[in-house]
Amino acid sequence: MRIARTRLNRSLGGDLTLFLFLLAVACFMSLPLVYTISNAFKPLNELFLFPPRFLVRNPTLDNFRDLFIMLRSSWVPFTRYVYNSLVIALLGTGGHVLFASMAAYALSQFRFPGSRQFFNIVVFSLMFAPQVTTIPNYLIMARLKWVDSYLALIVPAWGMSLGLYLMKQFMDQIPKALLESARIDGASEWRIFWQIVMPTVRPAWLTLIILSFQQLWGQTGGRFLFSERLKPIPYALQQISSGGIARAGVAAAVGLIMMLVPVTVFLINQSNVVETMSTSGIRE
Amino acid sequence: MRVSSTEITPSASVPAPRSRWFTGLWKEIKANRDAYLFLAPFAIIFIAFTVLPVVTSIVLSFTDCNMLEPPKWVGWQNYTRLFLVDDVFLIAVKNTLVYAIVTGPLSYIACLLFAWLINELRPKLRAFMTLLFYAPSISGNAFLIWTIIFSGDAYGYMNGLLLRFGIINEPVQWLQDTRFITPIVILVVLWMSLGTSFLVFIAGLQGIDKTLYEAGAIDGIRNRWQELWYITLPSMKPQLMFGAVMSITQSFTASEHAIALAGFPSTDYAARTVVTHLIDYGNVRFEMGYAAAIATVLFLAMILTQRLVQKWLRNLG
Structure with missing residues (x-):
């Protein structure tokens, strides 16, 4: 933020060096984004070029055209896969953020029999290898x-x-006095939760939405979904990719479309994580 | 706190100490009715879909279970076999420890450092930079581009580059040569490590009271490193703890990248980690009891590490 920049212990030279350093690392980190985008516009002969080339030389929209042609003939409409993924990701994320935040509020602001043990179990459960369950x-x-x-x-x-762990860590930072004064004013716990706690930890749940949406959007549903009309988009991508050489262009196009949704969610949420002046006054 | 006050309160109707304890507990549960209601929806789902499967797996680790016949109780046999008979497991443990010791702390520091640097940028630019840094985590199996870079023939980018500059005379088998597998997997894991903790640190930095910095400047804080150590880090302890747990789980369970890069099984088990070992037994050989024992051992090792890190972080700043 601009305000932060004008602090005493900042120098223009230092800022510039750090920014250039960040930019260099950012270039290195953004390779997969560039690669996915560039692949989607590669004509078939470039996709199978040997030795492989990183960037596209003659960009074309053929892959997207092929995708639409294929969609018209597919058994389940492609939009159905998108719809399935959206239902899973939206409902899953919504419920997760709501229930995890509620539980985090209980564990963070109350000491009751079993609270400490329950929290420990939640943290430990993050460390159990999911492959065996x-x-x-x-x-x-x-x-x-x-x-x-x-x-x-x-x-x-x-x-x-x-989600519970993330929300609890942020809620632990809310000054107790703030909630006590609301209680004295006669606010119900439900109201305190919605009108004080949740607005204060906004950066936390915006981040949680990114993480949860991304994870659910990537679900193939392989173990639980068997009807074709229920399958999500990563499954469709797998099917298309297994079509081999003939489908490689389409797969690259789908790969890009699939990535765009979580990237959009990411950018919207991430640019809102920044605390605005109106809410920052709530803190101690 | 409340615990002591209710326990001291004498209750005339119930003289026996044990039932007094019980009524005390009951009173306290009733007093916290709201808290239980807030916790209930999550708790029910969490217990049904997380706790129950984990407990089942731990029980299965004491059985011989091939998923066709009903499990047979074998006591500690899976565990004794793991430590005394299974040579490959010991290789896996050694590799996992190397990965964990190198990538755990490094990825943690990288997440913190970059979150802190990015936090100084203006909002729109920051969101975009965050996306670039987070890109390896958001673009699915993008780490596969590393297989092109480290491809073993002369057309792999790394080989091509080194050949052109005359550093090597013939292509190096990066992903088959046991000398290179570990460093390459570590590099890729580090490259992918700006994930969950990174985003949480960025969010955590938002919550720090700006007036603390002004107060710090008056109190004689001279540079941004002092500011980081004396103000920023102590103000985000909960997020630091969260990041530590994430780093521990990620560094101990690295397997996906190792398999994708070095193959499965890898040359001389050079990229064998505890989790690839587990996948081998669980998903390939269908020895579920044995796989569950591996998972349980890994689980205990991670809990132990987490406890140690927690102790250390408490004393920070």
Whole structure:
């Protein structure tokens, strides 16, 4: 922020050096973005060029045209895959942010029997390798008769440990006095949660939305979804890629389309993470 | 706090100490009714879909389970086999420790450093720069471009570059030569490490009270490094702890990149980590009991590390 720049201990030279350093690292880090974008516009002969070339030389929209031709003939419309992914990502993220924030509020602002233990279990659960829980998970879904429905992907997302841990860490920083004064004024816990706590930890849930959306958007649903009309877009991408050489161009185009959605979510949320003057006054 | 006050309160109707403890507990639960209601939706889902499968897996680690026959109880046999018989597991442990010790702290510091530097930029530019830094995490399996860079023939970018400048005379088998596999996997893991913690640190930096910096300047803080150490870091301890847990899980469970780059199985198990070992037994050989034992050992190792780091972070600043 501009205000930060005018502080005493900043020099123009130092700022410039650091910025150039950042820019250099940023170029190195952005390779995959550049590669995905450039691939989507490569004609087939460049996609299979040997030795491979990083950047596109004769950009073309052929891949997108092929994609639309293929879409017209596909069994399930392509938009259906997009819709499925959106349903899973939106409902999953919405519920996750809501329930995790509520639980984080309880654990952060109250000491009650079991609170400390529950929080420890949540943190520990982040460290268990998910590869071995697939079978018990499947059995639970089968028992609930949720196999082959969105529920199998959406509902577990509501109880992911990451969101609770993230929200709790941010809520721990809210000064207790702020909430106490609201309680004295007779505000209900529900109102305190919505009108004081959530606006204060806005950077936290904006970040959580990015993380959760991105994770759910990438779900292939392989273990739980079997009907073609329920499958999400990463699954469609896998299918197209397995079409081999004939489908490589289309796969590159889908890869770009698939990446654009989380990138959009990212940019919208990330530019809002910055605390505005109106909300910063809430802090101690 | 509340615990002591309710326990001291004498309750005339219930004289026995044990039931007094119980009514005390009950009173306290009732007093915190709101908190339980806030916790309930998450807790129910979390227990059903996370705790239950994890507990089942831990129980399975004491059985012989091939997923066709019902599990047979074998006691500690999986664990004794793991440490006393399985040579490859020890290689996997060694590799995992190398990866964890190198990538864990480095990725943690990188996340913090870049979040801190980016935080100085203006909002729009910052969002864009953050995206560039976060790009390896958001673009799916983009780390596959490293297989092109380190391709073993003369057309791989790295080989091509080194050949042109005459540094090497023949192409190097980067991903098959055991001398290079570990450093390359570490490089790629580090390249991908500006993920969750990075974003959380950026969000955490937003929450720091700006007036603290002004006060610090008056109190004699002279440069931005002092500012970082005395004001910024102590103000974001909860986020630092969060980042530490993320770094521990990510560095201990690195497997995806290792498999994609060095193959599965890799030359002389040079890229074998505990998690690739687990995948081998769980998803290839279908020895679920044994795989669960590997997961449990890894779980305990990570909890231990997390406790140590937590202790250390408490004393920071």
